[in-house]
Amino acid sequence: MPVLGSGHPQADIFLLKYAPKPAEVEEGVAFYGRAGNALMKSLKRLQIDPLAVYGTLCVKCPVPDPTLADPGCIARLLEELAIVQPKIVVVMGSDALGVLNDLEVPLAHLLVEEPGEIQFFTPSADALYVPSIDEALDEEPAKRAFWAAFRVLGQWWSELPPY
Secondary structure (H helix, E strand, C coil), X not given: CCCECEECCCCCEEEEECCCCHHHHHHCECCCCHHHHHHHHXXXXXXXXXXXXXXXXXXXXXXXXXXXXXXXXXXXXXXXXXXXXXXXXXXXXXXXXXXXXXXXXXXXXXXXXXXXXXXXXXXXXXXXXXXXXXXXXXXXXXHHHHHHHHHXXXXXXXXXXXC
């Protein structure tokens, strides 16, 4: 069974990581388990409404080696982006960045690995590259690097005009 995205289907913030961890495969939902708990705490600290967030994976098919995933499995990401139409895509890790750049999203600019820098992605969406959340859960320097880049999302969110 594919691991499904989770969150509001018309969210302003689109979280993207590369492949599922065992807890996500078992539950069938992206960002379930440690990564999801860490993100919820971070969103609360940044005063970002969790209902404004949608999280998904590049590789939705639970395969032992994500590089062997069916291209059709990865292509579903384009459909999710079209449905959600986020204002910002938070790309977690270099593998996810590579997949997103290879998808040929209409009118998209090539994104680069610059942690904590808001980048122009499409005419309707920005992008923020951050290190992989999964790698940041166990190692203190990786955790600091993730948090330093991710906190920029809070600044971006606070500057978003009210509806």
